[in-house]
Amino acid sequence: xxxxxxxxxxxxxxxxxxxxxxxxxxxxxxxxxxxxxxxxxxxxxxxxxxxxxxxxxxxxxxxxxxxxxxxxxxxxxxxxxxxxxxxxxxxxxxxxxxxxxxxxxxxxxxxxxxxxxxxxxxxxxxxxxxxxxxxxxxxxxxxxxxxxxxxxxxxxxxxxxxxxxxxxxxxxxxxxxxxxxxxxxxxxxxxxxxxxxxxxxxxxxxxxxxxxxxxxxxxxxxxxxxxxxxxxxxxxxxxxxxxxxx
Numbered sequence: 001x002x003x004x005x006x007x008x009x010x011x012x013x014x015x016x017x018x019x020x021x022x023x024x025x026x027x028x029x030x031x032x033x034x035x036x037x038x039x040x041x042x043x044x045x046x047x048x049x050x051x052x053x054x055x056x057x058x059x060x061x062x063x064x065x066x067x068x069x070x071x072x073x074x075x076x077x078x079x080x081x082x083x084x085x086x087x088x089x090x091x092x093x094x095x096x097x098x099x100x101x102x103x104x105x106x107x108x109x110x111x112x113x114x115x116x117x118x119x120x121x122x123x124x125x126x127x128x129x130x131x132x133x134x135x136x137x138x139x140x141x142x143x144x145x146x147x148x149x150x151x152x153x154x155x156x157x158x159x160x161x162x163x164x165x166x167x168x169x170x171x172x173x174x175x176x177x178x179x180x181x182x183x184x185x186x187x188x189x190x191x192x193x194x195x196x197x198x199x200x201x202x203x204x205x206x207x208x209x210x211x212x213x214x215x216x217x218x219x220x221x222x223x224x225x226x227x228x229x230x231x232x233x234x235x236x237x238x239x240x241x242x243x244x245x246x
Contacts, residue, residue: 024047031133045079088129091125
């Protein structure tokens with residue numbers, strides 16, 4: 001069954017009152033194997049852990065940008081074995097990446113912003129990944145970035161990646177959870193996590209664009225720290241957050 005926008009809005013109100021595990025279960029019941037969990041290799045593993053406990057079908061995909069930390073790759077492998085799950089891995093278009101690096105070098109994002117690099121390494125691969133799903137699950141939280149994510153609902157029509165022929169529904173089960181709640185779940189359920197978190201990395205992306213944060217800094221201070229705070233989105237969610245890409 002395809003839900004229209006009004007039904008999705010009503011569902012968002014209903015699901016906002018539920019525990020994230022119940023939101024994921026509802027998504028699995030509705031979409032089955034047409035539901036993908038977007039796994040970035042950070043605390044998104046909480047979503048995978050919750051989904052695996054239901055016994056219901058789902059799929060997992062990740063974006064391998066080619067610039068991830070070594071610890072992230074090892075973590076992805078640990079998770080694959082722990083949950084006995086296939087992680088569908090999307091990589092950048094080789095020709096586009098070759099042109100970018102050949103013409104601008106390996107670190108052009110420090111000079112002209114991260115939008116172009118993220119577009120090639122993350123946004124385009126995500127478009128290809130999502131073409132195979134009716135719905136997907138992300139680990140977005142409202143407290144991750146008060147300037148850009150404060151109003152995200154627990155479920156929405158994905159206006160960034162839907163097409164007239166393919167409506168895509170996006171679930172954000174952790175939207176109303178704090179970072180502390182996420183880590184409470186990780187500790188209580190002995191969920192594996194990226195070891196970079198133990199040395200101050202609170203938000204983990206590509207190695208050149210991620211740093212550890214200092215006490216008192218917001219977690220997003222560790223991402224694209226050379227840019228203005230409201231620009232610290234890679235393009236994967238920015239349209240859904242009500243911003244234009246620039």
